Amino acid sequence: VQYYLNNIQTKAHLNAFVEVYEQSALAQANRVDAKLAAGKAGKLAGMVIGIKDVLCYAGHESNASSSILQGYESQYTCTAVQRLIDQDAIIIGRLNCDEFGMGSSNENSSHGKVLNALDESRVPGGSSGGSAVAVQANLCTVSLGTDTGGSVRQPAAFTGVIGSKPTYSRVSRWGLIAYASSFDTIGVFSQTIQDNALVMEVIAGHDEWDNTSSRKPELPYSQLLHFDKKVKIAYLKEALESPMLQAEIKKNTESVLKNLESDGHQVEAVDFPLLEYILPTYYILTTAEASSNLSRFDGVKYGYRSPNTHNLESMYKLSRSEGFGEEVKRRIMLGTFVLSASYYDAYFTKAQKVRRLIKEFTESLLDDFDYIIMPTTPTTAFKFGEHSDDPVSMYLEDLFTVQASVSGVPAISVPNGKDQNGMPIGIQVITNSFKEADLFSFCNYLN
Ligand code: GLN
DSSP states (O other): OHHHHHHHHHTGGGOOEEEEOHHHHHHHHHHHHHHHHTTOOOTTTTOEEEEETTBOOTTSBOOTTOGGGTTOBOSSOOHHHHHHHHTTOEEEEEEOOSGGGOOSSSOSOTTOOOOOTTOTTBOOOSSSHHHHHHHHTTSSSEEEEEESSSTTHHHHHHHTSEEEEOOTTSBOOTTBOOSSTTTOEEEEEESSHHHHHHHHHHHBSOBTTBTTSOOSOOOOGGGOOOOOOOOEEEEEHHHHTOTTSOHHHHHHHHHHHHHHHHTTOEEEEEOOTTHHHHHHHHHHHHHHHHHHHGGGOSSSSSSOOOTTOOSHHHHHHHHHHHHSOHHHHHHHHHHHHHHSTTTIIIIIIHHHHHHHHHHHHHHHHHHHOSEEEEESOSSSOOBTTTTTTOHHHHHGGGTTTHHHHHHTOOEEEEEEEEOTTSOEEEEEEEOOTTOHHHHHHHHHHHO
């Protein structure tokens, strides 16, 4: 703990941590020491973990990196975090992110931007940028992030670490401040597959506080990492041919596929004509869900209330106008629009139908193939400000991560070489729902 506390201090300018739980982490370390001495320590004894600022932790502040939640302290602890503590992990602090998980660069945070430790003029990715940099820069062993449309995998790719997104419903969402409830998952950042699998097996599993959480039994992923079979791998033609894709990433992905083929695996190109519809579907549905989820922040129940109000209506208006950031307001308006009576069928209902098609296509492909492989991101980490004036160009950064999110299937990004500027490239592996054990073992082999 002391080692990481020192690192956090020397690398404070990266702005990964928004709060460090120095005293409680040291106290927990002492308790774990005593348990270890007594031979009674849990699976994660002494593992030092940081948590994204959208996960509630009783007695501590959680802001979702939004001014509207400034000063908000949760009454209860997120199930995933509680399960880490129950296995004697040490929670070292709270990590910066894009406001309510909305963004791909960690530039939309009330706590300020997070710097990529490999090149401080570049973004770390988002929305879990702080969680990615904390692992990248050795500020903790593992971190939790959330992945609604790529927010663990994309920053993992931009910072050169491993990032996993479980099957939707595999990990309880209790205590996760909602962005888009039918997409939100809690994922894990780590330097090794072993650590990632171990933490995932601890947080996975049914939770009586989240009735959408799956009742399927969770497996000891970290003990099932051995991989020695020949598998069938698909790659999507349209993804590799996308004009958005940086040439070095394309080359890199092709060489991974080639190597797998020469190792005796079956590698096949498949058509995926729906690729161009995934992003619009994702952004229609997530903004709709967000506009509904975020209606609870009204200046009454949580956090910030404008001091300039003179009646009920102006309290709502001013608290929300002053409390939310630009990107969050854009999405609330977009979401309200697609849910409005005259446009509901044209946008929301239509997008639900397209979601179904994408999900069915992806699942049936994964019945025929063990894995889908594609780049995690179309580009490597870009410079600060590069996409700030054009939200659509920022949304396009999520091109390859949203398929797994729209379909609810698990996916992992593993580092796979660097571009000419020395920035990491990520390769993404996707498999069918609840096949996390197969996913971890294959990534262990790839890595
Ligand atoms: N970048 C995507 C978005 O802004 C994904 C965010 C996420 O996964 N939380 O919606």
